[in-house]
Amino acid sequence: MTHGMHTDAHPPYLDGDRGWRDTASRYALLPLRVFLGVTFIYAGLDKLTDSAFMKDSGAGSIGDMMRAVRDSSAIPAMVDMALDNPVGFGYAIAFGELAVGIGTLIGLFARLAALGGALISLSLWLTVSWASDPYYYGNDLAYLMAWLPLVLAGASVFSLDAALRGRRRQRLGGYR
Numbered sequence: 001m002t003h004g005m006h007t008d009a010h011p012p013y014l015d016g017d018r019g020w021r022d023t024a025s026r027y028a029l030l031p032l033r034v035f036l037g038v039t040f041i042y043a044g045l046d047k048l049t050d051s052a053f054m055k056d057s058g059a060g061s062i063g064d065m066m067r068a069v070r071d072s073s074a075i076p077a078m079v080d081m082a083l084d085n086p087v088g089f090g091y092a093i094a095f096g097e098l099a100v101g102i103g104t105l106i107g108l109f110a111r112l113a114a115l116g117g118a119l120i121s122l123s124l125w126l127t128v129s130w131a132s133d134p135y136y137y138g139n140d141l142a143y144l145m146a147w148l149p150l151v152l153a154g155a156s157v158f159s160l161d162a163a164l165r166g167r168r169r170q171r172l173g174g175y176r
Contacts, residue, residue, distance in 0.1 A: 036146060037102070040104065044094045047090060078123065079127050118147035118148060122140075128140065
C-alpha cells in the first residue's frame, strides 16, 4: 500500500487567484454588516415615525419606558440623564441608529459606525434590558457582541471605505 501526498486543489471563485476558503473568509462579515445596518436603519425610522414613542409620557412613550426601567437598570444615573429630556434622548437614539445603520450598510467610516452601534447596544443593555432574566433573553447584549467583529475588521468589501482606500492607492502609485 502506498501513501501519496493528497492536495486539495480548489478552483478560484470570485477573486481570481484566491481559493474558495479565502473568498469565503473575505466576505464572511458581509451578512452581519447587512443585517445590523438594515436593522438599525429600521429601528431609527420606527422610532421617528411612531408618534407615541416621541413623547414625555403615555402608552408606548420613551418617557414611560425610561421610568419603568430606571430602578432595574445597571446604572440608574444613565436613565436619570435620559429622563431630563426623554424626547430629546429619543431623537438622539433614533438619529444615532440611523447614522450607525447607514454607515454600516454602505461601509462609510465602518469602524466608527460599528463603534457607535456597540455603544448604543451597550447603553440599552445597561438600562432597558439589564433586568432580563436569564441575561441572554435581553437582545441588546447579543447586538453588542455582534458589533465587535465590525469594530475590529471594518468593511473591507462592497463599501465606500474600500473604494476610497482603492482611490488613495491609485493616487499614491499603489504603495499604500
